[in-house]
Amino acid sequence: MKKINLLLIVFSMLAFSCKDECKKVDCLNGATCEEGVCICADGYTGEDCGTETRAQYYGTYAMDSTDVYCELDTPIYVSGTPITEFNSSLDGLTFEIYEDPDNVSSVIIQDTSNVDFTLKANIKANNNFTIDPQKVNISNLASQFNVDTVTARGSGTFQDGGFVVTLVYEFPIDLTDLSYPIINAECTQSNIYGTKIN
Numbered sequence: 001m002k003k004i005n006l007l008l009i010v011f012s013m014l015a016f017s018c019k020d021e022c023k024k025v026d027c028l029n030g031a032t033c034e035e036g037v038c039i040c041a042d043g044y045t046g047e048d049c050g051t052e053t054r055a056q057y058y059g060t061y062a063m064d065s066t067d068v069y070c071e072l073d074t075p076i077y078v079s080g081t082p083i084t085e086f087n088s089s090l091d092g093l094t095f096e097i098y099e100d101p102d103n104v105s106s107v108i109i110q111d112t113s114n115v116d117f118t119l120k121a122n123i124k125a126n127n128n129f130t131i132d133p134q135k136v137n138i139s140n141l142a143s144q145f146n147v148d149t150v151t152a153r154g155s156g157t158f159q160d161g162g163f164v165v166t167l168v169y170e171f172p173i174d175l176t177d178l179s180y181p182i183i184n185a186e187c188t189q190s191n192i193y194g195t196k197i198n
Contacts, residue, residue: 043104043123054099054107054123057158061194063093070187072173076180088187095194114138119152127158131167138169147171162195 021036030041031049040049068088075082093111100106100120107129111117116137121129131154138150149171156165166189173183 052099052104054104057097057107057123057163058099059097059196060112060198061095061097061162062197063095063192063194065092066090066189066192068187068189070185073184073186074181076175076183090189094197119154121156128155129158129163129165130155131165147173156192162193165192165194166190167192 022033025033025036025038026048027033027038027040028048028050029044031038031044033039038047038049040046043053045051045053066089068090069085070088071085072083075084077083093113096110096112097107098110100108103120103122105123107121107123109119109121109131114137119131119136120134121131123129131152133151133153135149136152138152150169151171152167152169154165154167156163169185169187169189171185171187173185175183
């Protein structure tokens with residue numbers, strides 16, 4: 001009987017001391033405490049979960065000039081030759097990355113020379129991010145087609161001192177005045193490198 005009572009006392013002390021480990025721990029931003037360690041909610045990091053994960057990505061980034069590859073769903077005939085794809089290029093741009101006020105797990109990526117070109121990127125595990133389909137103004141890509149707004153999507157990774165991303169743009173081209181139907185274009189910018197400059 002003494003052995004059983006002693007075991008119960010030891011077990012109770014161990015159980016009480018395990019609960020006690022979290023008494024002195026302040027976990028922030030909806031984090032929970034397990035055995036004296038804060039388990040952070042999505043979007044937060046640090047010993048007390050007091051740091052937004054995305055904050056490390058805020059800043060200004062210089063993007064290299066990139067090639068753009070476009071495909072058309074209907075051929076356009078130029079001098080009798082069907083055109084279903086073409087290449088273009090974009091000069092280097094500067095982007096600002098800052099907090100999304102609506103979601104702690106997202107950032108806003110904005111072209112500093114065209115504030116209408118603004119994308120929301122969702123931060124994922126391992127420094128990855130995705131850009132769900134969204135309408136943006138990208139007249140610098142589509143100006144030759146008289147298009148202001150396109151649907152953009154993509155994915156990328158933040159890496160040492162910058163990021164790499166692939167973007168896909170979809171937009172209609174109205175050539176009905178040339179007796180064509182509405183033609184849908186899909187343009188891809190692959191492996192765009194952005195270097196953090198500020």
